[in-house]
Amino acid sequence: xxxxxxxxxxxxxxxxxxxxxxxxxxxxxxxxxxxxxxxxxxxxxxxxxxxxxxxxxxxxxxxxxxxxxxxxxxxxxxxxxxxxxxxxxxxxxxxxxxxxxxxxxxxxxxxxxxxxxxxxxxxxxxxxxxxxxxxxxxxxxxxxxxxxxxxxxxxxxxxxxxxxxxxxxxxxxxxxxxxxxxxxxxxxxxxxxxxxxxxxxxxxxxxxxxxxxxxxxxxxxxxxxxxxxxxxxxxxxxxxxxxxxxxxxxxxxxxxxxxxxxxxxxxxxxxxxxxxxxxxxxxxxxxxxxxxxxxxxxxxxxxxxxxxxxxxxxxxxxxxxxxxxxxxxxxxxxxxxxxxxxxxxxxxxxxxxxxx
Numbered sequence: 011x012x013x014x015x016x017x018x019x020x021x022x023x024x025x026x027x028x029x030x031x032x033x034x035x036x037x038x039x040x041x042x043x044x045x046x047x048x049x050x051x052x053x054x055x056x057x058x059x060x061x062x063x064x065x066x067x068x069x070x071x072x073x074x075x076x077x078x079x080x081x082x083x084x085x086x087x088x089x090x091x092x093x094x095x096x097x098x099x100x101x102x103x104x105x106x107x108x109x110x111x112x113x114x115x116x117x118x119x120x121x122x123x124x125x126x127x128x129x130x131x132x133x134x135x136x137x138x139x140x141x142x143x144x145x146x147x148x149x150x151x152x153x154x155x156x157x158x159x160x161x162x163x164x165x166x167x168x169x170x171x172x173x174x175x176x177x178x179x180x181x182x183x184x185x186x187x188x189x190x191x192x193x194x195x196x197x198x199x200x201x202x203x204x205x206x207x208x209x210x211x212x213x214x215x216x217x218x219x220x221x222x223x224x225x226x227x228x229x230x231x232x233x234x235x236x237x238x239x240x241x242x243x244x245x246x247x248x249x250x251x252x253x254x255x256x257x258x259x260x261x262x263x264x265x266x267x268x269x270x271x272x273x274x275x276x277x278x279x280x281x282x283x284x285x286x287x288x289x290x291x292x293x294x295x296x297x298x299x300x301x302x303x304x305x306x307x308x309x310x311x312x313x314x315x316x317x318x319x320x321x322x323x324x325x326x327x328x329x330x331x332x333x334x335x336x337x338x339x340x341x342x343x344x345x346x347x348x349x350x351x352x353x354x355x356x357x358x359x360x361x362x363x364x365x366x
Contacts, residue, residue, distance in 0.1 A: 013048075013114065014039055018366055019157030020345050021101040025066035025092045026083035028346045037103075040153065040161045042116035045137065047123060047164045049130070052176035054155040054342075055107040056352045056361040057184045057211060058290060059094065063104065063150060064349075066092035075268065076290045080353050093150055105155030105363075106132040106148050109180040112167060119164045128167040130155070131320040132184045133313070137163050145314055155180075156342060158365055165317075168324050177362040178334035182327060183320070185211030185360060186219070189263075190323050191315040192285045193219050196261045200224035204254070204277060207265035207290060208244065209235045211335075211360045216263050217242045218332045228259065230266075238358050242335065261285070271295035280305050287312045335359025342366060 019037040023030050042048040058076060062068055065083045067076055069091045072084045079085075090097050108130040112123050136146045148154045148162060172179060189212050196203075203220050207213040208229035220227050221243035229236075229244035236247035248254065254277040262274050262284045268291025275298075278284060284307060289295075302309065326332045337357030340348035342365050352361045 013159075017158035018342065019103050020105075020342060022064055022104050024100050025064065025089060027081055028349065030064055030083070031345050031349075032101075033343045033345065037157065039159050042114055042119070042161045044117040045119060045164055046116040046161045047112045047119060047167050048114040049108065049110040049128065049160050049162065049167060050113045051105075051108055051110040051155045051158055051160055051365045053107075053109045053180035053365060054105045054363040055177075055180050055184070055211075055336075056348050056363065057106055058288065059106060059147070059150070059184070060104050061349060061353065063093055063098070068092060068094045073292070073294050075292045077353060080349075094147070095145065095151060098150065102150075103153035103157050103160070104149040105157070105160075106150070106184040107180045108132075108148065108155035108160060108183065109170075109176045110155070110160070113159075115164070123164065123167075126167075126169045127171075129170050129179060129183050129324060130160075130162050131166040131168060131317070132187060133315055134163070134166050134317070137165070143314070155365075156345065156363070168320060170324050171328055174327070174334060177336055177339050177364060179327070181211070181334045181336050181360040181362060182323065182332075186215040186323050186332065187315060187320050188212045188287050188312075189215035189219050191319050192216065192263050192287050192312045193223065194319060195310055195312045196263065196283050196285045198223050198225055198261055200226075201260035202226045202228070202258065203261040203263060204228045204230065204259040204274070205244075205263045206230045206274070207288065208239055208247075209358045210265065210355075212265050212288065214239070214242055214335050214359045215332075217244050220263070222326070222331055225261075235358055264288070266291045267295055268292040269295075272298060272301070275301045275305070275307060278305065278307055281307070283308045283310065285310045285312050336362045338362070339364055
């Protein structure tokens with residue numbers, strides 16, 4: 011079947027409010043370059059990074075939480091560092107989550123890949139970079155899955171064999187790879203772990219991935235979501251406003267930050283490990299260095315992922331060791347309401363997007 015010349019897509023035209031997301035039906039269909047594949051996108055999902063990028067929250071000039079200007083954008087932000095890796099090029103097609111089918115390949119890619127059902131590795135080392143620490147995100151440093159078609163380097167499109175639906179599969183890449191990278195960075199075993207932001211996409215993924223390793227999981231969440239998180243595998247839940255037990259956890263997986271951050275270190279045992287990959291309650295925290303050195307704690311940031319994290323994840327999916335958690339699905343043209351539902355934080359897991 012010949013490819014169309016234009017497609018529907020959501021364009022992010024700059025940092026700001028929902029009005030910066032424009033649904034268009036006249037966007038040129040990309041063509042795969044050498045070493046790339048073209049994917050017919052079947053489904054995507056909403057992530058914190060989509061909202062953070064739109065609002066410019068990643069700018070060092072912004073000190074507030076991720077929700078405080080989610081509808082309007084941050085006036086104090088800067089285009090020079092509004093993306094997580096710095097300045098972005100607009101218009102941009104966002105969408106870090108992608109489930110789809112390869113429909114064309116560029117030079118140097120086996121034609122037999124056409125027809126494969128794939129998930130896109132959302133964070134990866136760019137093939138053309140000589141910097142070993144260089145990192146790109148699908149939907150940030152290059153156009154992503156909020157469109158009918160997308161291109162990606164062939165090695166970042168990972169075949170998946172699963173009976174799950176497209177939307178269910180699209181709920182995995184960004185959240186679960188972030189959570190799995192945190193779990194692996196912590197070298198989590200059959201230990202006591204505290205997970206903050208446990209009802210969100212990454213937090214609910216971390217519950218499943220920690221239980222898969224035999225950990226005893228305590229989830230920090232609102233009381234209304236406690237039962238659902240226990241059904242996912244949490245052994246214990248603690249309300250967001252409740253005091254944390256001191257010296258109770260070997261590992262903390264934190265996605266929240268904010269004013270209660272010092273309590274997380276108090277909750278760690280001696281030689282405890284803290285790993286963070288988010289700060290939805292605020293990026294600026296107070297650290298008592300005495301807590302850090304007297305308890306011999308290890309504090310770790312988690313963004314970069316070895317390629318094996320994602321292939322491990324696909325293996326878990328194919329073997330049925332983890333399950334998707336999709337709260338609701340919106341059509342792509344309803345992206346504004348999808349993000350509004352995401353920001354209300356009434357759901358557990360992911361908000362899916364179906365692509366026309």
